[in-house]
Amino acid sequence: MTLQGWVPEIGEFLTLAEVIDLAFDYRGNTTVVRVDGTEIEGYVFNRNRDAPEPFIQIFDVAGNGPIRIPCSEIRNIRFTGRDMAAGNSWQAWLERREREKAEKAGPA
């Protein structure tokens, strides 16, 4: 299961803190929407809830960073980038190997 493409709806059943945790765990770029409406796309590599002012840190899509954003300035985070941990390349390798094995074995 991947969160790729997910646009969280923060409200009664989902808190911003939970979305931040999911974004931190996500191995792809996300788009952080600030309270003032501005957006920044990048990889969330750190979050610290225990700091006096909780924050996240990201590298933007150009690789600039680390950029620190206080959690109090975040409205939402959209999971816009490709999930690099979705296992597609490994799946493709498995399928290719199975195909090659079948070809070597010849017709049944």
Next chain:
Amino acid sequence: MSVPLSQMWTVAAYVLKQKLSGRKRYPLVLMLEPLFRCNLTCAGCGKIQYPAQILKKHLTLEQCLKAVDECGAPVVSIPGGEPLMYPQIGELVDALVKRRKYVYLCTNALLLKEKLEQGVLRPSRYVSLSIHMDGLREDHDEAVCRDGVYDRAVEAIKEALRRGFRVTTNTTLFDGASPLRMRAFFDEMMGLGVEGMMLSPGYSYSKAPDQEHFLRRGRTHDLFSKMLSNARKHWKFNQSPLFLQFLMGKRDYECTPWGNPTFNLFGWQRPCYLLQEGFAESFQELMESTRWERYGRKSGNEKCQDCMVHCGYEATAVDDTFSSWKGFRDTLVASITGRL
């Protein structure tokens, strides 16, 4: 055991100094990851799944050396990613040798022959080329998801040995590994002339593509007992014999995640090389602000229950060697007799 005497002495002196100074938590091996980029995508690896802008980045030489100086560990392991893809790998290793750090350069060896021919690396008693080898040809190529890698690694090992390098192997084991085939693999590696071998069970990275083949604790004991009981005399292991006994189920240890702190592009990784639960900006912050009581088997943390990986437990084993006469004696006996 095959750890050279000078290295053993350095580590022993360092650990005793920590103990005499009453330091409860101390680093033993710095895991320095200069980049996440790799030229393989192994099924059990959870280290390289990042967006392109992260994979393109690497630490500067200055960042690497600052981390080494901050940490102060006598041994520096350079994994990754593939460290031979780091543009300043030669300068980094040279600078570490100047600091008299024992370096384990953990590589899949795909680029090794080329780098050796270019003179990027120089042989030194401080430097060990630690070649990733997960088993015999078929097993290794399957683990790294590419055919022909085993043969290239063997060719590179021969070349490195010919040029006078210290060469060790590092092997990660997963469920389904055959003890008999592994014993044949140990024979084959020693036959090549490597200095020693390092073994560890794999960790079930939540981001690794293959989630089905990680070893549980009981299976780890079973596999390592079958593999290492009646160890052949010519097998040399470049690691603590007490750690190997722990893997065989003969000892019970608790994790010391601070023993192998990890520094990478994101900073000092909390709490360990395997779990990624946040980053500290300095080594001191890592040591002082990480809630260590949340990790390790006793903590009840689900993510730690089946982990028996070297980066959590080998430092514990080394500490045990210097904590009691029994630990010291057991290490000495196993090192001399080769019996585990």
